[in-house]
Amino acid sequence: xxxxxxxxxxxxxxxxxxxxxxxxxxxxxxxxxxxxxxxxxxxxxxxxxxxxxxxxxxxxxxxxxxxxxxxxxxxxxxxxxxxxxxxxxxxxxxxxxxxxxxxxxxxxxxx
Amino acid sequence: xxxxxxxxxxxxxxxxxxxxxxxxxxxxxxxxxxxxxxxxxxxxxxxxxxxxxxxxxxxxxxxxxxxxxxxxxxxxxxxxxxxxxxxxxxxxxxxxxxxxxxxxxxxxxxxx
Numbered sequence: 004x005x006x007x008x009x010x011x012x013x014x015x016x017x018x019x020x021x022x023x024x025x026x027x028x029x030x031x032x033x034x035x036x037x038x039x040x041x042x043x044x045x046x047x048x049x050x051x052x053x054x055x056x057x058x059x060x061x062x063x064x065x066x067x068x069x070x071x072x073x074x075x076x077x078x079x080x081x082x083x084x085x086x087x088x089x090x091x092x093x094x095x096x097x098x099x100x101x102x103x104x105x106x107x108x109x110x111x112x113x114x
Numbered sequence: 115x116x117x118x119x120x121x122x123x124x125x126x127x128x129x130x131x132x133x134x135x136x137x138x139x140x141x142x143x144x145x146x147x148x149x150x151x152x153x154x155x156x157x158x159x160x161x162x163x164x165x166x167x168x169x170x171x172x173x174x175x176x177x178x179x180x181x182x183x184x185x186x187x188x189x190x191x192x193x194x195x196x197x198x199x200x201x202x203x204x205x206x207x208x209x210x211x212x213x214x215x216x217x218x219x220x221x222x223x224x225x226x
Contacts, residue, residue: 007156036213043122045202045218046157061213093156103149103214105156 009106024079026094035077039090118217136186136203143205
């Protein structure tokens with residue numbers, strides 16, 4: 004019962020480096036999401052994918068790109084990391100207008 | 115616009131009741147949710163309420179919704195140390211599928 008799996012769990016980058024956060028879900032959900040969590044600001048939506056083949060910007064998309072590779076996988080890419088992108092990133096999935104299931108998070112530090 | 119606000123911190127004694135409050139601004143919310151986040155983990159859904167309801171009870175949890183004041187609360191009866199976590203309220207607006215807007219989160223500390 005894996006649910007939503009994110010990798011890596013921890014990553015340290017230097018300013019300007021690129022990286023991709025991977026997310027996979029095994030619940031056959033249509034919708035997938037990337038959120039970032041910062042102290043005092045709650046969770047903010049970066050990008051989401053309502054179904055395979057579609058992606059849409061959320062509240063804070065600047066500096067990020069996403070790929071909905073197939074129904075299971077939704078990746079988040081930072082092309083040129085900045086210290087302001089230091090955060091905890093959460094992937095989530097849902098089936099229609101229902102409960103969101105979250106991964107355990109990926110803690111990213113940009114120096 | 116979408117804006118969901120919560121107080122940042124609440125401390126209660128074990129056995130007391132906890133009340134976590136949330137205000138939202140968009141009157142077109144359809145569902146309102148409470149999620150729990152334990153240290154080092156993702157969020158898990160605790161309960162939710164449809165916007166045409168004013169109360170929902172689920173074991174030790176009671177959700178109250180005042181739609182006129184756009185105020186949502188979560189009451190935890192007989193609070194235990196295992197309830198220590200961050201609690202997020204979230205709203206889903208009409209026509210936005212499952213795109214949720216989360217509040218800032220309230221850290222609940224339970225003391226002995």
